[in-house]
Amino acid sequence: MEEEFEFGFTEDPKFSVERYEEMIRNHDQYFFDAQAFENIIDYYIEKNAPSKALQVSEYARNQHPFAAVFLIKQAQLLVVNNRASEAFAALDKAAMLEASDADIYIIRGNLYESMERNTEALENYEKALEFAEETDEILLHIAYVYQNMGDYDTAITYLKLCLKQNMENQDALYELAFCYDVLDNQEESVQFYQQYIDNEPYSYAAWYNLGNAYTKLSLFEKAIDAYDYAILIKDSFASAYFNKGNALVNLEKYAEAIEVYRQTFEYEQPNADTYCAIGECYEKLEQMDEARSFYKKSVKMDPKLADAWFGIGVTLDFEERYFEALHFYKKALDLDIANADYWFAIADAEYKLGRITEAEHAYEKVVELNPLDVDAWLDYSSILYEQKRLAEAIETISEAIKNNPDAAELYYRMVAYLFAKGEYNEALSFLEMALASDPEKHYILFDYLPQLQENKIIIDIINRFNR
Template sequence: MEEDFEYSSPEEQKISVARYEEMIRNHDQYFFDKQAFIAIIDHYIDLNDPMQALQVTSYATSQHPYDTNFLLRQAQILASVQEFDKAITAVEKAELLEPSEGDIYFIKGSILGSLGHFEEAFFNLKKALENSDVKDEIYFQIASLLQSEGRNEEAIPYLKKTLAINNKHQEALYEIAFCFDILDQLEEGITYFNAYINTDPYSYAAWFNLANAYHRLERFEEAIDAYDYVILIKETFSSAYFNKGNSLVNLDRFREAIEVYEATFKFEPPSAETYCAIGECYEKLEEMDTAREFYKKSVQLDEQMADAWFGIGVTLDFENHYFESIHYYKKALALDDSNADFWFAYADAKYKLNLLEDAEIAYKKVVALNPLDIEAWLDYSSLYFEQDKVQEAIDILMEGISNNPTAAELCYRMVAYLFADGKFIEALSYLELGLHADPQKHTIIFEYLPQLQSNKIIIDIINKYANN
């Protein structure tokens, strides 16, 4: 097999390639030993020229017909260019010549997996395990097949076996993190990565995956600490800076986040995503001119960055330039018309401009996309209430409450609408519902209809809950 060869030096490889190309130019036949052929094949693979590499394997198999190494190389190259049927033919020729060689079954299993023939692929990979001393890649390939079938739970033990044999297997580390994430087993992931780090404390990939798990669980302080370890081990790993910035944002530490985002520029060119993230930090700090500057830099790099177009709109909206903001909200919606936040801001701007029909359409879109957005239901219903369309406002709020039955805010707003419509008994029942859900928020009623502060029945009911 290939592992038995002593590879050529770079100089020897150069000589072999030159001699081979001379043979092709002269339409001649030169003899090459196995080592030389391997060097020539590797040369064309390194040049990302699979067709030339395939041609070399054809010459190699004609000169060394009983050497399975060249047939397996041929199979792998054919698979890389999606010629799976030809790849299977090549690997089966190798199988006839050397039926006890584990690499044959590993490559055959991998190709069958690419064809979606999972049962045959698993059979061959398990046969490879029986005939190979190098098992980590086989375990990893089995895990990959299981993942491709959506069997992530079953993939985890094989990824663990891969890493138990080869704890430097970066792909396996990231794939096991993916499995823990998609299975919502983040706590298990944290336990695993902490144990892993105890055996390999300088694995930046393990620290990075641990940090990501903490972030997903909203344990942002612990995430930041773990990202700091990543940066300590591998200072140039820009993703750790970016993700640390995201954790800082979630803690409202916007100035620090900006510094960390900008640190990525030392190790890679600025990206549209990073400019957009910095813009959002300045937006949260209400430094709208600077925020807008970074959002514009973002869309200059990538016109498809919907969040940056939206951010420009938000900065203009904040400065009461509603008409201009709508232009940018439309650009964001053209790129992502299923984003409820974009529609909400667009609806709000239309409402502020008294373009009520447009606002109604947009609010309807918001609650359809995100029926759990309590503020959207409140604003949508308010649009009708303020036009004296009280029954329409009540109907919308009823729908909102059916989607959010424990939302006290909606119940308290309903109290105000029902009182305004003269439906006092129904209003009191919603008051009870709101007080049961969250008695502390009852002042919402008075913010909307201040005159209800003098209503003795309402005050008595509120006091009853307050005293309990």
């Protein structure tokens, strides 16, 4: 007959684990009280051994058949092992033993949430709120469900409730920023984080999110102040340094931005995005060797970062090494085929290499992908004009105007093409439209066709508008 030993909750958890493992080795049967079993299960969960923890929960259930806690633990472990239907069954049994245990409804809610059965998830989370002592994490999960349903306003309501329960819930702070972002409601976001900071002035996450909201409103000076507070509170906050760097770039303070980007390396491993951002700053400062060196570091770390390949191309283009630049532009394009900026750079490089057909094809792609790019329309039509394909140049500018009816540059260019084609009345009518749109830009016309400065009718019309 097997001898039964009993181990109680007064034991050191490590001692309970050792005794349990001894029992398994000896194929014996020891008795553990409920607390000892919980300690053993938690030990294996911490050691990331869910299968062993599941085995312990089975022993615990056999010895303590009326303790709901082991069914709940079992359900949690079954979820980890992707055994949803068994987890549901364990939770149903637990509910029969202890219907007021909030964990039953939280785990069930998690399961339904992962299956996108949102209504059932919400029902269970609401039930959990009735029984739980601490509710901030449940409120956070309810917010997640509403986000999944696309109802960001309700999600915001629950995130605010969550923060009311626990001002330090970082996840809720970041999720709130995300919801405001999706709703494009940065003003309300700023208002919320300012109020939050009044109560919690040392919340680095709140200062950081406030900085992000200011950035989206293009209030870069204020954003930098907010990031500075976040860094002051948590000096190892790499993301705050990075975003401060981005704000400085937007203010064209490239040398300062480089210093701030470099500070991120003190607190996290250098990454491809930061190297690329530093490369871009050096590029703006026209220090092309430095820029290229950082872009190369970036692609070495992440060969799929299209912007870094493109940056290498830009530095070569600047040095009039168009053929080499094209190679890198095309590498970027392979990774992001629908990027209008990449097509534009390719079009320009092909044109400079005298490959007119290739340039034309690339400009066609630019205006197809981004019909609001006025410069692309002007350059594209210019190629056609240079080849004496006047009718096509006029047609192209006409299409450009349809897409950009407020762009005075396009009307002035149309005037030049119509004059070149001898369609004077039509040209004068477009000149009036151009002047009505922006009279100060009339110099564009003379830049393109200097001889029109001798045309008395044109000068009279311009003078009339300028008066």
